[in-house]
Amino acid sequence: MAGLRLEGLRITRAGVPLVALEAEIAPGEVLSVMGPSGSGKSTLLSAIMGTLAPSFAMTGLVWLDGCEITRQPPEARRVGILYQEELLFPHLSVGGNLAFGLPRAVRGRAARAARVAAALAEVGLAGFADRDPATLSGGQKARVALMRMLLAEPLALLLDEPFSRLDAGLRAQVREMVFARARARGLPVLLVTHDAADAAAAGGCVVELG
Amino acid sequence: MRPLRGAPLLTLLVLLGPVTAGLVGTLAPALGVFPALGGRALSLAPMAALAAWPGLPGAVMLSVGVGLAATVVSLAIVVLFVAGWQGTRAMAGLEQALAPLLSVPHAAAAFGLAFLIAPSGWIARALSPWATGWERPPDLLIVQDPLGLAMVAGLVVKEVPFLLLMTLAALPQVRPAQRMGVARALGYGPVTGWLKAVFPCVYAQIRLPVYAVLAYSMSVVDVAIILGPGTPPPLSVQVVRWMADPDLTLRFQAAAGAVLQLALVIGALGLWRLGEVVLGRLGRVWAEAGARRQGDGVLRLAGLGLAMLATGAVIAGLAGLGLWSVAGLWPFPEAWPETVSARSWLRHGPGLLAPGLETLWIAGAATALALALVLACLEAEHRFGLVPGARSLWLLYLPLLVPQVAFLPGLQGFALMLGVDMGRGAVILGHLVFVLPYVFLSLAAPWRAWDMRYASVAAALGAGRGRVFRQVRLPMLLAPVLTAAAVGFAVSVGQYLPTLLIGGGRVQTLTTEAVALAAGGDRRAIAVTALAQTLVGMAGFALALAAPRILWANRRGLRAG
């Protein structure tokens, strides 16, 4: 079955239970996980990503589009993530950041450059390929980060409070853009946030942690 | 993936193998076992001979006194300066000068200082005869004074930059700006507030570097020969003299002295630790007593003045060397040489080419090996979630804490037995023991401070661990990687005893050249060699600073940090 499924997921640290979650997110749907800081929201995302620090122990299974990915290395899972900060690679140009995410299957310099240019144009940043990411505005960075993630063709998207640093005006705009594109691509989305407005805007189920 | 897992173990082996082997090789003759000289049975005779040396009390007092004084003064200058000037332009200015200062070899700095403060030195010349009336140098015991004050000064000017670098590296982890904000808001003066609110946590971070300074100052040889007293000399110098004595039976006594040197260092470290505990208690009482301002203005100025003095002394000393390297006849009390020419450079320069290349080779290879091992360790730490404990940090510092005279001669014996000595390769491995800790210490903090979410993002974009390492982490951390390399390079350039002992004298670097020339006391020859040595060390730093700027000229995000 399509979508992201967390089956009996339990995370403990030094034997102390931290997070337990049973969830199923259909393609194009959003599950919001809410909780105060320290409730293990980010740890949950790490577990799904496969980047859980060794001091944590995890049981349960993660299914994505019918495949069990619990044992797979992070780079093979095709789970995309957006953090609070854009985390654009500062040593690469804007175009370079996008190309980093572009699958190898897209061959040839010209073809890759064309895909990058198209992606930039799609979010209103045409001609930005050679720019230094440090010179972009906050909204521009957010759009580059999103397109970089989407170019990698993920099968699911995790959002780690991605809007909390943006000011109010920009926030709604970026939030709308992210959800719209995730829906358009039919991605199951797991959003962790401590902001009820984010969860409300997502429109899906809400789970409280902690 | 498998070999990476073994990296920490290999690194420890590279570090501790030579130290342990060397200590065993020193301990044996100290206990009378040295078959080539007929010592076949355990005996306390070497220890007894050492105890019978009439200069022993004086030499021991000097080693301990100079070591403690140099460490206390260096630490005090650094603490006062950072307390008073954290986050100011003066601090930023000195930070700029730090790297070049660090790359000045100890011997070169000591030569420069000696020329500055000697009765026939630059300061006396500048003031004579108009202010002092001296037509000839006064007969004053300034350099080589019995208390070792000149030696303490020579050590302080080199240890201040080192401790300052370590302090600046430790500072961000304790969030000084927030702490100071709170302290200032509570009405504390800048220095008092810093000492009470920030220093205790910073000190916990720089404790091991301080220990390294103490151990080094107690057992240094080259600086002691240039600036220290000779009647008697510090213990380490006497040990080296005994080892160089034509009377081969003194080797036993020398080994006993080396073991005593090690014991002294351990004892002094214990004493220092005790001092930490006592001062820590007193400090807590002081902090809780609530005094808001205690001589803040004066302390601030003192911190700046002393830091500038220490920095200025090295720079002025180097300038003096520069002048001597081009001086013709330069009699006292002239402040400037009568004639200036390139003669000394033309005479000594060509001969420095081969040792210069050798220096580059060895320093380059040792640094590259160290960097590879350190990166492998740090990457293994990251991939396998290894948590480096306090103990592993101690092990890392071990080669810096054990006096060189206590293990290098023993190590030479082992290398000979294994038949791996004499070559450049053996010297490179010998340098690695000292280069590796510095590279690790320089790189570990920025490497670990790197935002791990970049790795998560890259992995989510489909990049495997190797690609994340090569294409994301390494390029982003290029500047600290190169800085760590430059530190390691400079450390290698400055090594004397390991090069001499492991190289069997056949491997000649600028430093062995400089120390050999120092025996002759020809200031012009010394100046040329010491400057060449300094330039090579500085070139590494210049490259480390320039490369990221050129490579990332268009990347503002990499230049801020």
Place this chain on the structure above:
Amino acid sequence: MRRFAVLVALTALGPGAALSDPDPSDWQAVLEEARGQVVYWHAWGGAAATNDFIRWAGDEVAARHGVRVEHVKLADTADAVSRVLAEKTAGKDTGGAVDLIWINGPNFRAMKEAGLLFGPWAEDLPNWRYVDLDGKPAVTADFTVPTEGLESPWAMAQVVFYHDTARLPDPPRSMAALLDWAAANPGRFTYPQLPDFLGTTFLKQALYGMIEDPSVLQRPADQADYAAVTAPLWAFLDDLTPHLWRQGRAYPSSGPRQLQLMADGEIDLAISFSPGEASAAIANGQLPDTVRTLVLEGGTIGNASFVAIPYNANAKAGAMVLADFLLSPEAQARAQDPDVLGYGTVLAMDKLSPEDRARFEALELGIATLSPEELGPALPEPHPSWMRLIEADWGKRFGLAE
């Protein structure tokens, strides 16, 4: 010694390594074996002039015999002795790091007694026939220790004092006069700190001026009443020390360090073991041209510098070829040139061909160098045992200043 070398060979790891040692009596074979070898010559590297000379000798030997010479610059000759000793300790009886050592006196005695030397070979060198065996007994008795062909001489040295006539026009010429002058001009004289050989030499020179029968110094010290013989020396030093540079609380670390002190005007009089050192220093701008040289009344100590080959040297043939070249009239004349080294030759002029003699006659003495007549006869070095005891005593009495 030969027996020892064979013994070493039999116990060595490599099969028959030392058995194939070159035979110096078959010089043609030595030359053939030497071709292509690299000789690591461990020699004190503290003076630019000697370093330059060694480089020249290396170039010549490379051009003539295909032997490459690498000068290993030592801060102290004993470093090389230590090295050979460490190799012996580790059982490295072939392929050692040291091929040739510039050596004399106590270091030679130590190596000889510890069986660390190869040979005999020196007296088989082709140029040995020119050596002045009768006029310069020091060439076969190194600090009274018979060389027995285990080392080859290459330079003669004699104690001189140099002074700056601009500040000291009329220098003292005896130890008694030195004491009076120092008392009147405190802080203007010093000597290198023992165990530097030049510091020890100053004490031995002073001792010579104070004993009735100098011949006791030629025998080991334990055959004489050491305390009685040296008592006047210690009394003299007790008187002198408060008037020394820095009141005797610090000493220069080596002989050449005194050049800088003289140039800075800190001292007015200094001891040297090289009659040409002052001239050479004037020539290269280290000293003002007002400096002159003198010897004491009653003569000064003279000795020879040697080169020796360790028992486990890697390039023994090459080392012998280099040692032979150092004995050649050409190299000897160059070493005697005050613009180069100013070292005395070990050769006998009457044994040389007229052309070779002309090389020496053509040399100009340096501005501050005394002629052989002015230098006068050299006093022989005392037995090394005196040196050891004097060094130890000095260390106890004056080495701890306070």
